[in-house]
Amino acid sequence: MKISLTVNGEKRALDVKPETRLLDLIRDDLGLTGTKEGCGKGECGACTVIMNNKVVASCLVLAAQADGAEIKTIEGLGGKDKLHPLQQAFIEKGAVQCGFCIPGMIMSSKKLLDENINPSEEDIKRGLSGNICRCTGYVKIVDAVKEAAHKIKSGGEENV
């Protein structure tokens, strides 16, 4: 079936199978492999992307359901030439260990900071409650989100 959607600001038209998941579309059809699959069951959060301004587990969304949607993945946030403040803060605070959960963590953090630029520690924990890190680096991840909020506030909109 034919669908069209906007991914990281770019309009895309694709022919997908009924069983194709949004995750497969992103990774296999578009080659955006920054979005990861950890469990395929919506438990781990590694496949988190932003769809129509909501965080979703892309393994639980059928590609067909994303017809007409606006999708943002980790690749749409910033590249090595211009890192997003969240990406910069995750590096600076040592929040990255194996890294497999990080794209999902950052997308959930992005959504959190879009809505609340002054999050309390509890707000951050709640905002990241759908993302599992098995290296158990949560303390530094929370520090990184705090630091990113600080960077965005002091750097103004141009940084985001």
Place this chain on the structure above:
Amino acid sequence: MSKKYVGKDVLKVDAQDKVTGEAQYPSDLKFEDYLHVKIKRATYPHAILRDLDVSKAKQVEGVVDILTEKDYPDLNKFGLIIKDQPVLIKVGEKMRFMGDALAIIIAETEEAALKARDKIEVEVEKLEVMSNPQRALEKDAPTIHNDIGDLCTNYIDPDVGKQNILMDHHLEKGDVDKGFEEADFIVENEYQTQHIDQLPIQNEAGYALYDESNDVIKIWAASQWLHDTQADVAQAMNLPKEKVRIIQTAIGGAFGKKEDVSVHLHLALAARHTKRPVKLVYTREESMISQSKRHPLTIKAKTGVTNDGYLTAWEVKVIGDAGAYASSSPAVVHKGMYHCTGPYNVQNVRGDSYAVYTNNTYGGAMRGFGTTQMAFAYESQIDIIAHKLDMDPAQFRYQNAYDIGSTTPNGQKLGKSVNLKRTIESATDLAQWEGEISE
């Protein structure tokens, strides 16, 4: 000590690629025109494979081939310490747990591979499934591995059946019987821990490619023991090591789980057979069923204590559920036993540990390598004893704590960097602990 890095924040070299999504984990690699590999696994945890019919499965559109033991009868078994795990189960031989591989399905699409997998016909003769090592230790328990050499010592309890014991260890320090005589009272308890999956977020996955020009198989997979895996894959396929190259990708967590061979051998066979790139990615279920776990340990602890709160003797018996294959069991289970007293001074220690084959998924390495399970036992034992003594558990720990000059159960004399007492002092301070701590 160099102050260049200690005490300073150092940026990790690979963090930038990981925050942008550019880092390539095994399933992120891109190969042209690759084939999908799926594995048909055991249908029963303990059974003789009587028939394996892949003819209908091969008819599925998109299937390139299906490999079984018949195609590769000369493969050797593999394993980290003891080579006891077959690459593919032979008709007439046994499957020993649900992760055993029966067939390698190679197809143009993942859908075709999965459809074909469902069409493979398997006939088995079911055997008693031993999911509990206590049962596997009984004298009338069926033998899981008939062809494994006897690794048992003469310390083994004569009432125990040896046929499923992978390996045992015996530890003796000081005079335990005298130690118990000197005790004012003795505390005995049994502790049981459970299987735990390391659960790295990245499942086992990889690609392989056969280079015809130099007869080399290249495998891209996240592995913890790169060179051991290379050597193990090569010996299993009767190849010299230089004919197998393992190329490390970014690794999405492992915590011990990726010490064992996983996708590597099946990918190697499929790549050489088809002469095309091949990809195998485990599902979470497959990872849980077929790769290692933290061992469940059954720990019987007996501790002799004086009324003023000193430990005179400590005896343990440890039974480790090794599961169907040896993996790291020979090391993990006895390492757990050697840590039986934790960081507490005991002059007289005795221990026995058995790593026992069962039909469960095999135990392997996971953070702590046996010591985590033992910590549950000795710290519980310490708390129970402190309660019986009506003594502050922090004080009880403190007055028995390792210091410079202490000796461990295996006789190692600690010469430096023994900071337990300082740790207890800091911890009780930070916790605003009510009791007073003194020598």
